[in-house]
Amino acid sequence: xxxxxxxxxxxxxxxxxxxxxxxxxxxxxxxxxxxxxxxxxxxxxxxxxxxxxxxxxxxxxxxxxxxxxxxxxxxxxxxxxxxxxxxxxxxxxxxxxxxxxxxxxxxxxxxxxxxxxxxxxxxxxxxxxxxxxxxxxxxxxxxxxxxxxxxxxxxxxxxxxxxxxxxxxxxxxxxxxxxxxxxxxxxxxxxxxxxxxxxxxxxxxxxxxxxxxxxxxxxxxxxxxxxxxxxxxxxxxxxxxxxxxxxxxxxxxxxxxxxxxxxxxxxxxxxxxxxxxxxxxxxxxxxxxxxxxxxxxxxxxxxxxxxxxxxxxxxxxxxxxxxxxxxxxxxxxxxxxxxxxxxxxxxxxxxxxxxxxxxxxxxxxxxxxxxxxxxxxxxxxxxxxxxxxxxxxxxxxxxxxxxxxxxxxxxxxxxxxxxxxxxxxxxxxxxxxxxxxxxxxxxxxxxxxxxxxxxxxxxxxxxxxxxxxxxxxxxxxxxxxxxxxxxxxxxxxxxxxxxxxxxxxxxxx
Amino acid sequence: xxxxxxxxxxxxxxxxxxxxxxxxxxxxxxxxxxxxxxxxxxxxxxxxxxxxxxxxxxxxxxxxxxxxxxxxxxxxxxxxxxxxxxxxxxxxxxxxxxxxxxxxxxxxxxxxxxxxxxx
Amino acid sequence: xxxxxxxxxxxxxxxxxxxxxxxxxxxxxxxxxxxxxxxxxxxxxxxxxxxxxxxxxxxxxxxxxxxxxxxxxxxxxxxxxxxxxxxxxxxxxxxxxxxxxxxxxxxxxxxxxxxxxxxxxxxxxxxxxxxxxxxxxxxxxxxxxxxxxxxxxxxxxxxxxxxx
Numbered sequence: 158x159x160x161x162x163x164x165x166x167x168x169x170x171x172x173x174x175x176x177x178x179x180x181x182x183x184x185x186x187x188x189x190x191x192x193x194x195x196x197x198x199x200x201x202x203x204x205x206x207x208x209x210x211x212x213x214x215x216x217x218x219x220x221x222x223x224x225x226x227x228x229x230x231x232x233x234x235x236x237x238x239x240x241x242x243x244x245x246x247x248x249x250x251x252x253x254x255x256x257x258x259x260x261x262x263x264x265x266x267x268x269x270x271x272x273x274x275x276x277x278x279x280x281x282x283x284x285x286x287x288x289x290x291x292x293x294x295x296x297x298x299x300x301x302x303x304x305x306x307x308x309x310x311x312x313x314x315x316x317x318x319x320x321x322x323x324x325x326x327x328x329x330x331x332x333x334x335x336x337x338x339x340x341x342x343x344x345x346x347x348x349x350x351x352x353x354x355x356x357x358x359x360x361x362x363x364x365x366x367x368x369x370x371x372x373x374x375x376x377x378x379x380x381x382x383x384x385x386x387x388x389x390x391x392x393x394x395x396x397x398x399x400x401x402x403x404x405x406x407x408x409x410x411x412x413x414x415x416x417x418x419x420x421x422x423x424x425x426x427x428x429x430x431x432x433x434x435x436x437x438x439x440x441x442x443x444x445x446x447x448x449x450x451x452x453x454x455x456x457x458x459x460x461x462x463x464x465x466x467x468x469x470x471x472x473x474x475x476x477x478x479x480x481x482x483x484x485x486x487x488x489x490x491x492x493x494x495x496x497x498x499x500x501x502x503x504x505x506x507x508x509x510x511x512x513x514x515x516x517x518x519x520x521x522x523x524x525x526x527x528x529x530x531x532x533x534x535x536x537x538x539x540x541x542x543x544x545x546x547x548x549x550x551x552x553x554x555x556x557x558x559x560x561x562x563x564x565x566x567x568x569x570x571x572x573x574x575x576x577x578x579x580x581x582x583x584x585x586x587x588x589x590x591x592x593x594x595x596x597x598x599x600x601x602x603x604x605x606x607x608x609x610x611x612x613x614x615x616x617x618x619x620x621x622x623x624x625x626x627x628x629x630x631x632x633x634x635x636x637x638x639x640x641x642x643x644x645x646x647x648x649x650x651x652x653x654x655x656x657x658x659x660x661x662x663x664x665x666x
Numbered sequence: 667x668x669x670x671x672x673x674x675x676x677x678x679x680x681x682x683x684x685x686x687x688x689x690x691x692x693x694x695x696x697x698x699x700x701x702x703x704x705x706x707x708x709x710x711x712x713x714x715x716x717x718x719x720x721x722x723x724x725x726x727x728x729x730x731x732x733x734x735x736x737x738x739x740x741x742x743x744x745x746x747x748x749x750x751x752x753x754x755x756x757x758x759x760x761x762x763x764x765x766x767x768x769x770x771x772x773x774x775x776x777x778x779x780x781x782x783x784x785x
Numbered sequence: 786x787x788x789x790x791x792x793x794x795x796x797x798x799x800x801x802x803x804x805x806x807x808x809x810x811x812x813x814x815x816x817x818x819x820x821x822x823x824x825x826x827x828x829x830x831x832x833x834x835x836x837x838x839x840x841x842x843x844x845x846x847x848x849x850x851x852x853x854x855x856x857x858x859x860x861x862x863x864x865x866x867x868x869x870x871x872x873x874x875x876x877x878x879x880x881x882x883x884x885x886x887x888x889x890x891x892x893x894x895x896x897x898x899x900x901x902x903x904x905x906x907x908x909x910x911x912x913x914x915x916x917x918x919x920x921x922x923x924x925x926x927x928x929x930x931x932x933x934x935x936x937x938x939x940x941x942x943x944x945x946x947x948x949x
Contacts, residue, residue, distance in 0.1 A: 162870065169867075169874040177863045184856040187849060226875040241875075301746060308753040312760055319764055325771030329780045332698070332764045339705050339757045340692060346712045346750055347685070353743060354719040731818050731898030752824055759924050766928070 165230040167211040168223045168243040168296055171253060172289050174203045179285035186278035193278040194268065200285055201264045204292075208257045212250045216652055220246035222298060222362070242298035242360055247652030251506060252295035252422040254649065255513040258634050259415045260288050266521055266627030267408035269620075270528060280320055280406075286313035287412065291419040295426070300349045300359045303423065307345060307388075311338035314416050318405040330404035334397045341384040348377035361431050370434055378432045382441065385427070388420035391479060392449040395472045399456075402468035407524030408627075410464065411517035414471055418513055421475065425482055429489075429657040439487025442479045447585060449476030450592045457599050461535050463523045466603055467516070470559060473592060474512050480589065481505030481574045484581045489658065497580040502654045503646055504573030510645070511558070511566045511638055518631040519555035519600075522548050525624055526607055530615045535606045543612040548620060551628045554635060556604050560597035566638035573646075677718035684711030698765045698775040702758065709754045716743040716750070790840050798840040805833040809918070816910035817903030823913025830914070831921030838929050844922070851923045858916030865908050880904030 163170075178200030185192040221231045223243040243249075264284065271277055290310030297303050315338065319331030353359055355374065356367035368374050387394035398417065405413050428438050453473030460466040482505035488498035525548045526541060527533055542549040558567035571593060579586035638645055667675075684707055691704025720743035726733060728741040769775050772782075809830035816822030838844065844851075869876030881889040886908065888901040903910075 166870055166874065173863060173867055173874065177860060177867075180856045180859040180863070184853055184860065187853055223873070225873055226869075226877065228872045228876065230873050301742075301749075304746070305749060305753070308757070312753075312756050315764075316760060319767070322767050325768070326782050328764055328767045328771060329782060332761065332768060332780075335757070335761050335764060336692070336701060336705065339761065340689075340708065342753070342757075343705070343708050343712050346746070347715060349746070350712070350716045350719055350743070353716075353746075357740075359742065727820075729819060730895050733895035748824065755921075759928075763928065 164210055164214050165221065165223070167207045167214070168245045168249075169225070170207040171204055171211065171292050171296065174207065175200055175285040175289040175292070178203075179282045179289065182278045182281040182285065186276070190277060193281055197264065197281040197285070198268075201261050204288065205257050205261055208253045211245055212254060212649075215245055215247060215250045216648060220244070220656065241302055243296045244298035244361070245296065247649075247654075247656035248422070248426060249296050249656075251510060251649055251653035252419065253292055255422075255510045256288070256291050256295070256415055256419060258631070259411050259513050259517045262517055262521070262627045262630045263408055263412045264627075265630065266624050267406075269623035269627075270408040270524070271406065272621070274321070274406075280317075283313050283317045283320065284409065284412070287317060287416060290314075291416050294419050295422045298361050300352065300361070300364070304342065304346055304349055307420075307423075308338075308342045310416050310419070311335070311342060314413055317409050318401050318413060320406050320409075324404070327404045327406075330397075330400035334401045337387065337394075337397050341387055344380050344384050348380040351377040351380075361426075364431050365433070368431065368433055374432070375434065375437075378434060378438065381427060382424065382438065385420045385424035386445055386479075388417055389424060389475055389479075390417045390449075390472050391445045391475055392452045392472065393445075395449070395453070398472055399465045399468040402471070402520070403462060403464045407464075407528060408521070408624075410524060411520040414516055414520065415513060417475070418509060421478060421509070425657065428486055435486050435489045439483045439485075439489070442483030442486060443585065446476040446479030446481075446483055447588055449473060449479060450588065451476075454592045454595045454599070458595070462533050463526065463535055463538070463603060463607065464520070464533065466535070466599065467519050467523055470519075470596060470599065471512075471516050473596065474508075474516065474559065476592075477571065477574055477589060478505045478509050478512065480585060481508065481578065484578055484585075485654075488581070493581070497577040499654065500573055501577035501581070502657075503650050504570050504577055506650045506653055507642070507646055508567075508570035508574060510649070511570050514631055514634045514638065515555045515558035515565075515567060518551055518628060518635060519559060521624070521628050521631065522552040522555060525620050525628070526552075528624075529618045529620060531617060532615065535603055538607040538615065539610045540608070540612040541615065542608040544616040545608075545620060547625055548628070549608045551632060552604065552608065554632060556600040558635060558639075560600055561593045562597070564639060566635060566642060569639075569642035677714060677721075681711050681715040681718070684708070684714065696777045698768065698777065701777070702761050702765065705761070706754070706758060709750070713747045713750055713754075716747045719743050790842070794840045798836045802833045802836060805836070806830050809833070809914070813910050813914035814900065814907070816914075817906045818898045818900065823910040824917050826910075827914040827917025827919075828921060830918035831925065834918075834922035835925050838925060842929075844926050848923070848926065851919045851926070855916050855919040855923065858912045858914075858919065862909055862912040862916065865905055865912065869905070875905075877904040877906065879908070 178196050182193045182196045185196060223230050223245055224232055225241040225243075227240060267280070267284070271280060274280065287310060290306050290313055293306030294303060294310060297306060315331045315335040318334055319328050321327045349359070351373050352364065355371070356364055358364050358367065383394070390398035401413055402410050428442070432438060450473045453469050453476060457466050457469035457473065460469060481501045485494070485498045485502035485505065488494045491498075525545070526538065529545065530538065530541070532538055554565070558565040561567045561571040571589070575586050575589060578589060688704045688708030688711060691707065692701050695701055695704065720739050720741075722739050725737045725739045728738040728744070765775055768780070772779050809826045811826075812821040812829055813823055813826030816826065834844070866875050869878045872878070879887045880902065881887065886901060886903050888899055890896055890899070890902050
């Protein structure tokens with residue numbers, strides 16, 4: 158096996174390795190706990206390796222369509238194949254990098270956090286299955302696979318939410334999430350049926366040629382959009398998110414959040430690459446995004462539970478991305494795209510990768526607080542900074558970044574969003590700015606309540622080293638994005654935008 | 667509408683009825699088991715939709731063993747249906763076992779009683 | 786409480802289990818020729834387990850074994866898929882060679898349905914069949930009242946150490 162084989166097959170390894178190791182860890186339960194732990198970390202590191210391999214090849218060389226079961230990985234004429242395809246392009250790279258950073262951090266964090274639980278090999282299995290599902294969702298190049306990986310993600314992440322099944326709340330949150338996801342999956346299946354009946358193909362690139370904007374196309378687009386926005390915890394359908402984020406085992410909370418970010422990636426890919434109804438869908442995205450921002454942040458105002466507070470803030474952060482990318486989509490193919498549409502896209506997609514990192518950091522440090530004190534209510538917390546300096550620092554970094562305070566990476570992406578959205582509609586930019594200020598107030602209040610003040614002796618346990626390491630990885634990523642935002646935007650985000658707007662040009666001969 | 671075209675439309679009408687019944691059950695029933703049954707009905711509706719999409723008059727099923735003619739329908743919707751049935755099994759099993767745990771913790775399977783998360 | 790069914794049920798079960806399993810294996814092995822295949826065959830095999838659970842109320846101590854069989858089936862499935870990595874994953878590298886199930890067919894048109902064809906598809910069907918049979922039996926066993934999900938209240942609280 159040569160190096161080139163590894164490189165061209167890397168998209169399948171990103172899925173295959175988590176799947177393989179998921180079943181191996183399930184098997185290892187018979188033998189010893191150590192084997193399960195080792196296999197889990199091997200799987201995480203190997204998947205991260207193949208993600209970087211694919212990213213390097215796409216960002217320095219060219220992107221390719223991977224066709225399963227063919228004699229060559231990317232045959233000359235994909236039209237002759239009714240086969241499963243993966244699209245390894247700039248957008249997939251952005252999405253998989255975002256997912257992998259959080260997955261590695263959450264995985265390492267879990268090792269220290271879940272020590273007291275039994276049946277950990279099943280936890281690892283579910284974690285790796287979710288990882289494979291999310292990566293599959295963003296990598297896939299046809300609707301058939303989208304449905305399959307969507308359901309794999311749903312089932313595995315719901316089971317993860319319910320992992321502590323001795324707590325009624327976890328099971329309740331998981332069941333709510335599960336019912337919504339299952340109905341959502343069925344609606345997606347229905348709209349896939351509509352599109353297949355109309356056009357006879359399921360491949361994104363071939364479907365793109367057939368889409369004309371007929372009634373059936375619009376119906377399918379609307380159904381898919383609603384469901385993916387629901388999974389992305391956008392506002393009218395956000396009710397499941399605070400429950401699931403709040404009640405999942407702490408260490409996987411950011412990972413559940415990443416599955417909703419993955420759905421958002423898929424939504425953007427479908428809107429840009431498959432459906433060419435740019436103005437309508439862009440406007441809908443802007444409306445949903447604005448609603449998410451406002452309602453998310455105003456629900457966060459009244460929360461006293463730390464994890465639910467961050468969950469509502471993450472709903473409002475999703476609003477920023479939807480609004481920015483919506484502006485880019487609404488101006489696509491018009492003169493405005495060059496003047497500010499592309500800037501909005503850059504802001505939106507850069508905010509996604511930022512959001513993945515600082516949201517995970519916030520969640521993990523909040524979970525560390527709950528872990529050491531057994532208290533979730535902000536009213537009862539206080540003075541933790543004396544005993545937990547590292548966690549305080551991590552939480553502060555995440556808090557400043559989510560509020561968009563200047564030197565941090567959250568500011569860089571939000572500035573791009575303000576600048577570009579202002580040119581589209583000043584009101585939207587003002588709303589975004591106000592929401593950002595309220596976010597600062599909310600997260601500032603949470604920080605003061607939990608960490609500052611006299612030491613109240615609430616600390617019952619120590620934060621283990623692996624938990625600190627997990628948060629440390631996220632901090633390194635956050636600092637890198639803070640120091641070099643221009644490099645991230647030009648090297649990672651711009652290829653992703655090109656992949657979205659060029660929509661598989663040159664793939665079909 | 668002629669009788670002929672009405673007969674051709676029958677599967678789609680059934681799909682709409684099934685989906686509507688399923689959605690109604692999911693939205694308006696309070697019993698968890700009934701909600702899961704509603705989801706199963708929706709699943710069957712979606713599967714029936716895919717299978718009826720694949721039907722072409724005068725074509726035969728895509729089985730090559732001793733086939734008489736080569737006019738076969740595309741098996742893609744059938745594959746999608748099979749996949750969805752398999753996934754439906756997994757989701758139904760998971761939802762039912764979650765319901766069993768809910769029963770254990772809350773001593774009820776009424777959605778009205780599932781309010782602990784909000785506190 | 787001991788689970789006891791009448792002699793009639795037990796006898797009928799004893800008679801039926803073997804044909805059901807054989808029919809399941811038939812479905813799995815003909816998966817590349819006729820409708821059927823791994824999932825369907827596995828489901829048929831699992832229905833024999835359902836009969837056993839109803840008649841005898843237990844699968845003995847085989848819960849862990851079923852779980853392991855399931856994992857082994859899935860692992861082998863992925864490995865078989867990845868063996869084609871020289872071309873692509875899921876590439877059918879067996880067909881056309883002399884390996885069992887490696888016979889070749891004309892590209893187009895009907896055929897009499899030789900079982901010695903299919904290549905990797907047959908082996909994958911086999912793995913899926915093993916997986917589904919084990920997994921479905923496990924699900925049925927866990928959901929039947931004696932499988933362990935519905936423990937009496939309080940018995941599972943010993944796990945509640947790390948609160949969240």
